[in-house]
Amino acid sequence: MTAASRAPERASRPAAHADEPKGAARGDARLYTITELAQEFDVTPRAIRFYEDMGLIAPARAGRNRVYAHRDRTRLKLTLRGKRLGLSLQEIKQLVDMYESPSDTAPQLQAFLGVLAAHRQQLERQREDLEITLDEIAQHEARCRSLLADAERAAAATAGPTPTAARRRPRTTA
Incomplete structure (x- = not known):
């Protein structure tokens, strides 16, 4: 991993919070990587990219890497909740968009x-x-x-003695 490719990771973890567990609440300034969100919500990075393609989340970019703000994390959480409820992606998008528009x-x-x-x-x-x-x-x-x-x-009524019972007859010796 090059220093340039680690830059977004460092940007998403301020030095003061580097030892905190992933997903710890740190306010709106916290940035997340796709891997962190995938692990936190038990989904694949591909699923997160799919939700991005559908317009449900819109991460920023740091070079070639996606970085997710608190807003994106909340939108992903609402998306997954809607999915568990059995809503269509269009219905989920309406729900997520409502989260963003407090007016009317x-x-x-x-x-x-x-x-x-x-x-x-x-x-x-x-x-x-x-x-x-x-x-x-x-x-x-x-x-x-x-x-x-x-x-x-x-079957029990029509059956004769069992073969085991027949073998137990005393033998006569001659």
Whole structure:
């Protein structure tokens, strides 16, 4: 690694905080590398670059390297939270953009509440479908167990003495 390629890394870790763990809160002046964010949020650097391509985050550059400010970290966190909620990238982008625009957010919040309500309805329908399917599976399992028990009882009733019992007969000596 050359001194030039380490420069962004040094810039992202002020000397006063060099011994602090990654991701420690240090205010808005803290810069992060793509590797640090990937490790902190358990995503790949490629995923972070994808979110950048989609306009969800916009890091600065230090030479050829990306450097992420607190704002980018927060946008990534909101993006991943939206993904866990099952939102589309377009819906996530609306959410992330709301984070940035404090003026006149009431219409945006109303629209986003509509998106969340629709998503909630979809998830509730899926949950109902899953519950119905699980009930059907439980019924099939119970029927299979009953048939298996009947078959085992029928086999035991029609079977003669077991081969082990036949071998235990006392031998006669001549």
